[in-house]
Amino acid sequence: MNPTSIAWAMICRHPATTAIFVVVIAIAVALGIGISAQERSLREGSAMAADRFDLLVAAPGNPTEIVFNTVFLRPSAVKLLDPAIVAQALTDKRVEYAAPIGFGDNVSGLQVVGTIPQFVNRLSDGLSEGRMFANSLEAVVGASVPFHMGQNVVPLHGSSAFEDGDEAAGAEEGHHHYELTIVGRMKPIGNPWDRAVIVPIETLWEAHGLPNGHPEGTVQVGPPFDPSRIPGLPAIVIKARTFADMYGLRDAYKTPQSMAFFPAEVLLQLYDLMGNIRQVMSIMASVTQVLAFLAIFAGVFALMKLFETQFAVLRALGASRLYVFLSVWLFASAIVLTGVVLGVGVGYGVASFASGLIARMSGVKLTASLGMDEFVLAASGAVIGVLLATVPALLLYRRSVAAFLR
């Protein structure tokens, strides 16, 4: 028994209607796949971006804001960490390194971030080009920064991100009287630091008229710092010597003057929120999918009315009921399966496009991929659709032959 030619003839007889059915199912499936793939892409991308920011210490406030400040380089006006706490953290014996993070300037709209060489190495696992900055007039750039080695650039006061949303900060923008020479380039790390100009923290402190963390007159980059000459900071990234120290440090800097947290804690809260949103959207997508299937099968059933005589003829010619059932089921299943496959492709395409767009806007490397969740979603859609396809097939299967031949 081979009813494929009949199913194919049905498709060819109403190509436009069949195409519309396929597109409706594809859109419904793509919605679910796109939401699921995009949410995972955001989760994985943000987790990867924050991977090397072990422990953050900042002034009491909103940890999410600090993560956005330091990891995603979306600076906002945050309270500075008390210099005494900064000094304590930078000289703490339990830390392998404590990296001060400072902002405030930009070069051609690119963030200038102040930190220490150890943290740049930690982020980038060595440089792809050039060498590490060795004095306060040298800079290392992120992988995506279009400056070449040896290029001299003049920073402006004001963070680029402030320009978008903080008019007060933007109004303060102006030239500094220092020039940076680009001496090195980081490897791509898939976060907004790829688009930053990284300078010694001392550069920013000096540019803003603050003590540079070292005894007056000393030209030095990075630790050790002089506790008496350390200004306040937006945040410090700490890497502990041991795993146990990490938790000890977190507890130690949870004080009335400071907060300490792992970025993962903040991200987990965000994922939880994203998960809830995803759940709601997935339910909506599933409902849309079921409604689309029902609409399609109502349409298929209406279409079957046009085929009643044809099937009556087939039965008269000796085709079994099973043959008729399989013809209709194949036709409806072909619509479902084509729609599902197309939907998976479209959903993946939309998620990839959205990831690319978000990556371009945020600098966070996002890669949309299809995982088990998406395949389960598509497979369940296909199974439901193929099962629902039996309904019009069964209805036609039971029709009287003679009635439609008269």
Place this chain on the structure above:
Amino acid sequence: MTQERNGGGGASLQLRDIAVAFSGKTILDVPRLDVGEGSLVALTGPSGSGKTTLLHVLAGILKANQGSVVWGDTDLAGLRQSASDAWRYSNVGLVFQEFHLIDQLSPIHNVTLPATFSNFTVPDSLHRRAVQLLSDFGVPIGARSVKTLSRGERQRTAIARALLLRPSILLADEPTASLDEESARQITQTLTEAAAGQTILIVTHDPIVIECCPRVIRLERGKIVSDTATLGAGAPS
């Protein structure tokens, strides 16, 4: 034109006390009808006289409310639906007034369609037979779709489809009704020559067909009112 003959010849028919009623109204009442193997019979009569209903009963498409329809050794009244389908598939070729071909398929695919009812692929022997039938009937084999054929060619394709599996019984319902006179003559000739030896019953109003049939049965209001032997051109020599 090649004379395709059924290997086992036609089948005899014994029909007894058949009655078919719809909504309490009797539309067919045939106490007795016998047709010998290899006969060519025209069923004629005015519209609504029960000709098509009788044809459907004979094909096992419609179950009579009472009576028996015995083709050879098989009583259709005793068959379940699936057995009736299987019997029809093996023994009956059907030709319709409106051809009922699948427009989206080529002539050859239309003719070989019945082979797909029981096979996944069309056996070579049946494919060759389909090509031979179409070639004999003058139907362009290379046509991509039967939609491009003339009405006469389409009906000849339908006849080829009916003859593909060498049925012992050929039932045709107004096969020339929608054709011009020339096409009607060709179709009648095709039917009577290609299916010679098979038992053929043709529902028709068409004098061209009637004059070819050695036996003409006339129905009126569901009853046989005359059963006449003629000197039809298709009469067995």
